[in-house]
Amino acid sequence: MAGGGVNSLVKFVLFAFFGVSAGYLSALYMADGARLAGAAHAGAWVIWPDSGSSAASPYSRLHYLLKEQLPPSHFDRLEFEASRDDAGRSLVSSCLYRLEGPMPKMRWWALSAYPANTADGDAAVKVGEISSHDVIYEPDGHLRISLASRAQPGNWLPMPAQGNVVLVLRLFNAGPAARDQLHNAPLRIIREACL
Amino acid sequence: MTNRFFWIVASILLAIIVHVSVVLFAARVKMPARFDILGKAGSGGFQVFTPDMLQRFDRRPLKHMIYGGCLVAPGKGRVELKAPIEPGYWSVTLYSAGGDVLYTLNDLHAGVKAMTIVFQLKDDDSADAIQAPRLRNGKLLVPLDVERALAVTQAYVAHPGERRRKLESLSRTTCTAYPTPLMAPKLN
Structure with missing residues (x-):
């Protein structure tokens, strides 16, 4: 009898846990x-x-709220997020990355590098940021940005000094062409070297 | 066998219930703190966000953006947001308690140097009711079907030299609540 009770209790705990x-x-x-x-x-x-x-999908709202962000308005901006490079490896502050590609047409853009852990109380202080007001484009109109925790020549997006990194690219007042090409990567993310 | 089948089905059902609850109710956990921050000033009362306030509002803000906001409670009467708009990016976004974006406007669409937006409750019974945002006497009327919302304004500081001017401009934004007078009871 007691064995049956314990058995049921174990099943209930497993049921609740699973x-x-x-x-x-x-x-x-x-x-x-x-x-x-x-x-x-x-x-x-x-x-x-x-x-x-x-x-909007309810998961989109959940995505931003779990990251302690207010959801962006689709009307105002497009927000791309990357936590991995093009080879699928996590973005880490000990590596040097090259971001390149033709940016879609929009009014202006901002690219930020945040610590991946949003629970970090100083996350907002550690952010690196570069915008369309700061960069120089290649002669062919493409953009080339170095992502590293140490200063780099040319367009440089500083990364937080430690840990994993998340990139957020915000395109403001993106035109219809940009909205029609959401499946084209705005920038390639290529790992060049690691310490 | 039947007993094992019961526990498997029960576990799957519990998983579905937990999944749906997280998706639907996360906002009910995450949004109230943001309402509390601005709610201390009551409906109206615009505040420029300090770094500490901003940290509690959004963990991934733009470093070169300055933020401010106010609590809008159209359920208690209309709220007028008056904002000077400096050249450069500026926006106002209204969030519901459920974390949904109710309304957004930026400087490009505003196309003016100062904006007055009146947030008011949709009143389907009124002959004067508006169902969609519209300009009237130079003010943008925005009907809402929620009792409370957060209005968050953002202005981009492209260069450090314009930070002070942009902050002064943002701090001149006002949010004024006009409580609806209580209706006198009808005498028979």
Whole structure:
């Protein structure tokens, strides 16, 4: 009798553990940029195309709130996010990266490098940022930016000194052409060297 | 076998319930703190965000953007947001308690040097009711169907030299609440 009770208790604990874990983790997975959740992928970049609109996926809202961000308005800006390079490796501050490509047409843009851990209390202080007001384009109109924690010649986006990094590219008042090409990576992310 | 099948089905059902709850109710956990920050000033009362306030509002702000905001409670009466708009990017975005974007306007679409936006509750019973944002007497009327919302303004500082001017301009933004007078009880 007692053995049966213990057996049922074990089953209940397993049931609760599996159910809660699976439900919570699957929600996090979807909000992390799953295509099934409405996220679009462009190379290493992930974008929630309808963020802030009435057609927005509920996972898009969850994505931003879990990162302690206010969801951007699709009407105002397109926001691309990358935590990996084009080869699928995590972006880390000990490496040097080259970002390059033709930027889509828009009014202006800003590219920021944040610590991946948003729980870091100084995250806002450690951000590196570069914008269309600061850069020099290549003669062919392409953009080339070095991403590194130490100063680099040319266009340089400083990275936080330690840990994993997330890039956020915001395109303001992007034109219809940019909105039609969300599946084209705005910039390639190529790892050049690591310490 | 039947007993094992029961636990498997129950676990899957529990997983679905937890999944849906996280998706639907995360905003109910994450947004109230933001409302509390601005709610101390009541409906209206525009505040330029200090670094500490901004950290609690958004962990990934733009470094060269300055932010401010106010609580808008159209359920208690209309709220007028008056904002000077300096050359360069400026925007105002309205967020619901559920984390949804209710309304956005930026300088490009405003096309003026100063903007007055009136947030008011949609009143379907009124003959004068508006269903979509529209300009009236130089003011932009924005009907809302929520009792409370957050208005967050942003202005981009392209160069350090213009930071002070942009901050002064942002701090001249006002948010004024005009509480709806209580209706006198009808006498029979």
